[in-house]
Amino acid sequence: MLAGIAMHITAGAAYAQSAEGGGEPLHYPRTVRENTTDNYFGTVVADPYRWLENDTTGRIPQWIAAQEKLTNNYLEQIPYRGEMQEYLSATWNYAKETQPVKAGACYFFTRNNGVQNQAVWYLKEGPEGKEIELLNPNRLSASGTTAATVLGFSGNGRYLAFAVAESGSDWNTIQVMDLTTRQLLKDSLRWVKFPRAAWKGDGFYYSRYPAAEQHAALSAGNTLNQVYYHRIGDAQSQDSLIFEDRRNPRLSVAAFVTEDERFLILSVLPGSFLGFKLTTSTGNALYYQDLHQQGSSIMPLVEGYNHHNIIVDNVGEKLLLQTDRGALNNRVVLIDPRHPEEKNWTSLIPERPESLDNIDLGGGYLWAFYLKNASTLVRQYDYQGRMIREVPLPAIGVASSFSAGREDKEIYYSFTNFTTPVTIYRYNISSGKSSLYRKPAFTGSTEGYVTKQVFVTSKDGTRVPMFIVHKAGIKPDGNRPVFMQGHGGFKRNLTPFFSVARMMFLERGGIYAQPNLRGGNEYGEAWHKGGMLENKQHVFDDFTAATQYLIREGYTNPSKIAVTGVSTGAIMVAACINQHPELFKVAVPVVGAMDMLRYHKFTIGSTWAEEYGTSDNPEQFAYLIKYSPLHNIKAGTHYPATLILTADHDDTVVPAHSFKYAATLQEKQGGDNPVLIRIDRNSGHGPGKPTTKQIAEAADVWSFVFQQLQMQWVR
Template sequence: MPPRSKPVLAALSLLLPLSPLAAPKNAVPPPPVAAKEPVEDTYHGVKVADPYQWLEKSGDPQVRDWVAGQTAYTRAVLDALPSRDAIRERITGLLSHQSPAHFGMQQKGGVLFSMRFQPPRQQAALVVLPSVDDPSTARVLVDPMELDPSGHTTIDFFAPSRDGKKVAVSLSKDGTESGDVTIYDVATGKPLPGETIPRVSGGTAGGDLAWNAEGTGFFYTRYPGEERPAEDRDFFQQVYFHKLGTPTAQDTHELGKDAPRIAFFTLQSSDDGAFTLARLGNGDGGEYAFYLRGAKGAWTQVSRFEDKLVHADFGPDGALYALSHQDAPRGKLLRIPLATPSLDKATVLVPQGESSLAGLRAGATRVYLLEQLGGPTRIRMVGLDGKALGEVPTPPVSSMGAIPLEGDDLLVPLSSYTQPLTVYRYAAKEGTLTKTALGRTSPVDTRDVVVETLQCKSKDGTQVPLDVLRSAKAKRNGNNPTLLTGYGGFSISLTPGLNPLHHAFIEQGGIVAISHLRGGAEFGEAWHTQGYLTKKQNVFDDFYACAKLLVDTKWTKPARLAIQGGSNGGLLMGAALTQHPEMYRAVVARVGIYDMLRVELTPNGQFNTTEYGTVKDAAQFQALYGYSPYHHVKDKTQYPSVLFTSGDNDPRVDPFHSRKMVARLQEATGTKRPVLLRTNALGHGGGSPLSETIAENVDVYAFLFNELGVKYRPVKAPATQSPAK
């Protein structure tokens, strides 16, 4: 599911026989059989059987017993796989690489704040960075491990005051994403007494916060409390103002009384603090309305959902610079005067171009445009009058961000498929890009890795990009173990980045392929809308086209092809294995959605209706029912081996989806290949402690290697590979 708050925080030459799983020394008892109950629901006159609906009740003792039995079965299978110790050693080394990662950076009042993840610490900490050229000077402000040594507390987001003297930090536990905000004094690192605001962030509508000019208070998102019934408390998010030193009961309502039930807000303040901008999202489908609060304290509506404004930033010249999709699916840049904040007064500075406009940052004399064309990104510059000023000189086939510093200077976090995250400084006056000391070293040697982009022809003729990562020694012999992944939804693009687990697969003679499916934003909003609501089937057709190309061009064959995806990508896995079970040998489906007819009965599922559709609409019901994985499992079908993962506290995808899908597949499959359910006590994945991330991926990669007939060869850690130069 898509993030809705400020981001802080996102995997052989000697072969075994291609049997379902290597036989363990002791026979593994079969998994518990789920009882079938005669339940039938009717939608628009269509009767739909749902014999495993009882598995939706997470707290029911029978459900818990069934899950416990599935867990025992899964552990018996996975723990008996060959080379687990060597795989665990390698994955632990890769994910525990001690070179620190800095991300989510913000500068306020001349103070640079950053999240820092440095194993073996289980969670990332919030630090202050006096120098980007000397990370050793970093000072820890908030360390979740000090607050909770179990590693189950994480930072959801942070927001510094304009002068950099205070910082608001949202903290949540156990993967729930339900975060309370505490205010910390930056000089001392101590929390301000009595300054904790409950339920600012959550797993449905996220959360956000923006300070006033003086740093004496802030605007924040708030979920309802006892004023609403319990079933409404994950909805109706609104904006309040809190003045430091006063009880939260005295906080004043600012915005949102007329907002939809599935509203979520993001907030930002102008550099001088005189203006506050609120972006109201209508669920997860990409519809936004903007509101501006001026110096007199009144809110003005700048745009409506149908106006298709999607991003905005405050400029230095009394204007908003905004990204619009109105009659421009790849995006155009608008200038909106703050004095008259209306689209009627907006001027078009940059019309729609060939690339997709994905975001923007305003500097002192220019606007930086983040653009995409099929996955990789670039940063283009225009003056405040829209005049072209060239590009920031970044490497090709990479992804990047833009963090404003003083004047027009930027920090540019940059990564590629073969280079770790590196932070550069762009000096606008000189036009130079210089590497800082904040880059990570790489835990893998990627010098032998080749990256190429193929074009796959989907069912309707659409060309879909597929990035393929492989060793230069790989031969096109139709026999390479291959891992294909994708997402395809929520306007989220898969951009290049170094994933050490992908290289753990490549170093065993494998190939990794990343598909850029419709539903994402790799080519703008039209790419997104061609893969959502009633057009969701296009996503699955795109993915099948990518898999078929890998087979047709002799990189692999179905017996050696595995697929992996999570969340919306888990739905993709469910559709892939039910629509084309003959194409795949193994499937890893993480925290996915599989019952598309009952997903909207969950809190976050209601937010998803603007992306997936609702069964209340006849046409959308037909589309949902047409691909819903749970409803398309067919008896006695030769299904691939499948590993499902889920989290008990997942606020985004209810774990009942995985339970029901496992029960139906175990009943229906016509092979002896395993259908496994791996459940943990955490959430959707974000904020999981390092130890759980390692444990899950040891299971996943032991499963994949065994299923694809890869005899694991232990790999020594390479000499330290420096960040990109």
């Protein structure tokens, strides 16, 4: 739409900063501005860098090349960047293993020996049996940028369905392996995003989109999500269409099958409907089909989109439902699908003070994962809803994956926290005791650190929890370097997790802070709704209050604070530095949706409407324009040193968001702090990123942070 207009990338006049080591003053590439505007209900909004959305134009590669040259030249002048990358490569190099999962008569697990780009898949006969290599995804591409994801085993344990994605794209191809021969079959199912395989007999249900035009596959909107059934050995063209809704093409549909393969369950997310005015809808509807009844139809089970609903399992002809309907912290009820009205529900596990996050199945029990102040609490229940015990965990942190077969006598689970690499434990179901199964041989220091949780008061009086991690013995002196991370959206919990790169920062006297902002699920659906739609400003207020707490309590000062967030967390970072640029020295927004007026026009963006609202709605436009990162950058403001991270194959949050944001921030930066954009090639939104790329990115980010916070690098 903008073809024929010449683009000129020349050295701009804006001086940013001399790179450490006495480099030349930083000059930004000049990005062409165009007279593009939109009229939103009488408000005219300029969009001068709209042309950066057009990923097929010949001008964008020139712009990217100029920005890459600027960023690389800057980072290369940080004297310890290369040494930091070598250090990270060395400390990253330890075996990382997943817990074994029963697959027929064998156990399945993955292991990365250290710095392999992708983890290798193995089978073994028994937990300590001989290992057999099943699939090495590193052989799927020379660059290590092709990732494979396990989708599940057939009920008889013969087949394994998995998905392959290239260069970090959301587009996946589902493939099938015959485990008896360990050979790949010819099955190849394309045009799949966020893949699942719900096995029924010698086939499975899966969701896909209609084929996209190749030139726009990474940016065009995705609509009409359909559910198909694929029988092993058939071509995709022979698959049976099970479900679609052409009246509401923006629905997202996921298929599940209960463990006994009796019920097909469809979970339907609304996205945004044509003609449907979203207000506070943030949930999913459920449909079911009794596969034991020949000729049965797909029928509604839980209608409406105002609540979150998950089918846990079935008990014969009835279904176990985890829901926040009538219980903001979630509860579990028993439903007869023939009479699914709420008045007929039977309570099984009542709502508790803690937020019920999810339920795993194993050994004939229900394993309920609660969040208690953003850390895991596991309770074991039987199928009648009786609590057997609370599962004692190794420490405060995060446990996951208590899944096992119905007849299994033991369960393997993983555990981690800020200073503990992911460790695998064996749990004896009858005794209720855990024993160490695999401890990673991480060579860095994990002893002598303190993790504490404080509560800060947000602008409206809400108490917000925050983890603070640092070396033992560090005293607040008002001048400590601090690295903060936040999220705040989509019911996603930011719980304790281990990071090799962050340990490098902590070893050198840094303090890490992680506030649990509203918008997540740390305290149930009320906490989520407190940070979505018209309440999104609460997220930014929470993060601001957490930052002010660290300053007020003498940990640090604004010249020593670096902040980051990923995806919706990047929106939070960008909004906070717009609203309070004086509080931060460094900002690292990662793969963020920076144009909140147009996000819903790309790939799966329309499915986020229930979380954010859209500019198509006048009431929602009114609050979106107030915080949209791109639209609230003020010329002449002294913004923090900013390193924007995006990826050229990100088709979750398309890189155009970061391109436009970088161009605008560079244009309007009024201070000397640098504004740089790092555009990762052959990468996507994050999942499946090769280890080599993770290490290179970490070295760039942390060398930038160390330099800007004036930290001393000592090997």
